[in-house]
Amino acid sequence: MKRLLGTLLGKAIFFAEKLFHRNASSFPGKLVLKCFPTYLNAVEYPSLIVMVTGSCGKGSATRLIADALRDSGRTVAHNLEGSNLLNGVASTVLKHCTLSGKMKQDALVLEVDERYLKLITKYITPHYLVVNNITRDQPPRQGDFDIVFGEILKGISETVHLIVNGDDPVTKQFALYHQDIAYFGIDRFFASYDKETDDVRDMNYCPKCHSRLAYTYRHYGSVGDFHCPKCDFARDVPDFRITSVNADTGELTVNGQQTITVNEMILFNLYNIIAAYTVLHAAGIPDESSAASLSQAHMQEKIYHTIQKHDRLYTALNCKAENNATYNLSVQYASLDRSQKTIVLGLREISRRYTFFDLSWLYDIHFERLNDDTLDKVVCAGPYRYDFAVRIMLAGIPKEKIILLDNLDHAGSVLAEQTKGNVYGILNFDYIEPFIRSVEEIE
Amino acid sequence: MIKIANLYDDLLNLYGDSGNCKALAFHLRETGEEVQLDRLRYGDKLSFADYDICIIGSGTEQNLYLALHDLMPCKEELSQYKNNGGFLLATGNSIELFGRSVNCKPALGLFDYTATYQEERIVRDVCLKSSLVDDDIIGFENHKGTLDREESLILEDNFLLTYTIGPLLVRNPKLTDCLIRKLLANSDRDPSKADYTLEQQAYELSRSTDLKNIRQS
Numbered sequence: 001m002k003r004l005l006g007t008l009l010g011k012a013i014f015f016a017e018k019l020f021h022r023n024a025s026s027f028p029g030k031l032v033l034k035c036f037p038t039y040l041n042a043v044e045y046p047s048l049i050v051m052v053t054g055s056c057g058k059g060s061a062t063r064l065i066a067d068a069l070r071d072s073g074r075t076v077a078h079n080l081e082g083s084n085l086l087n088g089v090a091s092t093v094l095k096h097c098t099l100s101g102k103m104k105q106d107a108l109v110l111e112v113d114e115r116y117l118k119l120i121t122k123y124i125t126p127h128y129l130v131v132n133n134i135t136r137d138q139p140p141r142q143g144d145f146d147i148v149f150g151e152i153l154k155g156i157s158e159t160v161h162l163i164v165n166g167d168d169p170v171t172k173q174f175a176l177y178h179q180d181i182a183y184f185g186i187d188r189f190f191a192s193y194d195k196e197t198d199d200v201r202d203m204n205y206c207p208k209c210h211s212r213l214a215y216t217y218r219h220y221g222s223v224g225d226f227h228c229p230k231c232d233f234a235r236d237v238p239d240f241r242i243t244s245v246n247a248d249t250g251e252l253t254v255n256g257q258q259t260i261t262v263n264e265m266i267l268f269n270l271y272n273i274i275a276a277y278t279v280l281h282a283a284g285i286p287d288e289s290s291a292a293s294l295s296q297a298h299m300q301e302k303i304y305h306t307i308q309k310h311d312r313l314y315t316a317l318n319c320k321a322e323n324n325a326t327y328n329l330s331v332q333y334a335s336l337d338r339s340q341k342t343i344v345l346g347l348r349e350i351s352r353r354y355t356f357f358d359l360s361w362l363y364d365i366h367f368e369r370l371n372d373d374t375l376d377k378v379v380c381a382g383p384y385r386y387d388f389a390v391r392i393m394l395a396g397i398p399k400e401k402i403i404l405l406d407n408l409d410h411a412g413s414v415l416a417e418q419t420k421g422n423v424y425g426i427l428n429f430d431y432i433e434p435f436i437r438s439v440e441e442i443e
Numbered sequence: 444m445i446k447i448a449n450l451y452d453d454l455l456n457l458y459g460d461s462g463n464c465k466a467l468a469f470h471l472r473e474t475g476e477e478v479q480l481d482r483l484r485y486g487d488k489l490s491f492a493d494y495d496i497c498i499i500g501s502g503t504e505q506n507l508y509l510a511l512h513d514l515m516p517c518k519e520e521l522s523q524y525k526n527n528g529g530f531l532l533a534t535g536n537s538i539e540l541f542g543r544s545v546n547c548k549p550a551l552g553l554f555d556y557t558a559t560y561q562e563e564r565i566v567r568d569v570c571l572k573s574s575l576v577d578d579d580i581i582g583f584e585n586h587k588g589t590l591d592r593e594e595s596l597i598l599e600d601n602f603l604l605t606y607t608i609g610p611l612l613v614r615n616p617k618l619t620d621c622l623i624r625k626l627l628a629n630s631d632r633d634p635s636k637a638d639y640t641l642e643q644q645a646y647e648l649s650r651s652t653d654l655k656n657i658r659q660s
Contacts, residue, residue, distance in 0.1 A: 139458060143564055205485065212484070356567075359610075360462070360609030360610055363610055390613055394466060394613070399641070
């Protein structure tokens with residue numbers, strides 16, 4: 001009865017929203033859960049449920065998994081970006097179930113907020129749970145990565161098959177608490193480095209014996225081939241790993257066998273691809289079919305976008321404010337271009353959730369890496385332009401290379417007239433569109 | 444030469460705390476002063492007397508306890524360093540190390556306060572007064588503990604301790620200037636050669652109504 005009434009109510013709201021051209025993605029779920037708090041217990045779910053959680057990139061990983069399952073001929077229900085809290089998940093379920101409260105799709109693939117996982121798994125038990133990374137993210141809301149790890153742990157039931165990044169000592173810690181885990185990773189490739197740099201790393205000491213972790217190579221931060229010199233805490237060889245990367249052709253090899261051709265050679269994209277491959281394998285999708293699907297995948301334009309104008313390449317890299325990992329990988333991506341370059345930095349709002357003034361995370365971004373002869377200018381734009389400029393100055397980049405702009409409204413002409421080389425917009429999501437618009441306006 | 448000890452940079456680095464070392468070293472060098480920045484880590488031998496200033500920052504609860512464990516045998520030496528006029532800047536929850544106890548665990552006992560952990564984290568913008576500078580000191584707090592004393596900024600001898608996180612010196616150029624003047628008191632370097640224009644612009648803009656409107660829109 002609860003199932004029927006709840007579903008009817010939810011469907012009615014969807015219908016009303018459509019009628020009035022409103023689109024509040026989590027509202028139907030919110031209302032139904034208010035009237036029937038345990039509604040999600042009553043739904044009949046598909047035989048395959050995958051959840052993806054972590055600090056960043058979970059939306060992209062979820063999309064890769066859902067698309068590859070569709071390519072394999074399965075029908076898939078999957079939540080849209082941003083509907084990853086309990087109400088959003090309930091809305092996704094309501095939208096895709098029949099009036100009798102049955103989901104007829106073959107699979108349900110959900111992106112889940114890391115703090116809400118424990119609330120969602122109270123009602124929906126996933127068969128596979130992917131944790132793609134845990135890093136510093138939204139400190140005013142999350143506190144720190146240890147707290148996030150603990151929150152995710154609370155949402156993991158004994159029966160779930162975990163799929164986690166084995167290159168990251170933070171996520172490798174799940175091995176201390178859970179049995180059924182498959183690891184994914186990336187072997188040494190062209191962006192890996194041997195020497196410890198002075199960038200900020202989340203985890204430097206063994207969680208078991210507190211010895212300092214040793215590395216044969218690193219990919220970024222504390223992610224790489226680590227091992228504890230005193231005990232058995234180590235990366236080991238992940239179950240599924242990218243064994244070779246060809247920067248020119250975009251070809252990746254998985255476990256020395258399958259080849260996937262990637263369209264965007266960004267480290268986060270590589271991790272999302274190998275995470276998706278691992279979960280697809282576990283779900284019984286033939287590896288050849290997964291490899292073919294993942295080769296078709298493109299990162300969303302709002303995350304990665306390039307424009308060619310008068311022999312200059314403009315690249316927009318969407319970063320998440322309050323999350324140094326997304327910035328660090330964008331900085332790494334730009335610094336791997338050894339030709340002359342210009343960097344554009346900026347954001348309009350630090351957070352959509354709160355109005356705190358906390359830019360401390362700028363000091364977790366290794367802008368020092370950009371400080372060489374190939375760097376022509378750094379454009380710092382927006383209300384926090386001086387804070388960015390100070391950070392750039394303290395990275396040792398000469399002040400003469402800094403251009404300050406109130407906003408990106410006329411950035412196109414400034415870039416065209418005052419800067420040289422390829423342009424990398426390392427920007428918060430709220431500055432991606434203004435950046436693209438201003439570049440497109442260049443005569 | 445000014446020697447800076449960055450204590451536990453790989454444990455206590457949670458909220459942009461490296462910014463303090465960067466700002467201090469950068470502006471000291473602008474005055475022509477030579478700077479040596481050493482990173483002292485868990486298990487390293489700590490000789491405080493070798494340094495002009497020690498800088499320590501925020502960490503996860505676990506990492507804070509690790510640092511405390513490592514520091515405990517040095518509490519006499521640290522106390523001597525303080526009495527001899529050594530400088531120390533502690534930001535974020537590292538302030539808790541220097542009181543009598545952290546969440547019931549014995550701490551260094553250099554200051555007469557105890558830190559108690561709360562259910563809800565304390566997360567807020569702050570604006571503080573200090574005898575060191577005329578300008579308000581601005582910053583951000585994000586911590587679990589509270590102290591059984593009122594001040595948000597503790598100043599004793601040349602030790603400055605505050606729950607304000609991370610880039611305190613970056614955000615408060617007058618404070619950096621004040622610190623550099625004290626550090627260079629016995630040298631012939633001219634502290635006014637340090638240029639804080641960009642930091643001052645950031646400071647002023649962050650205090651203006653313009654930015655407040657943007658943040659609340």
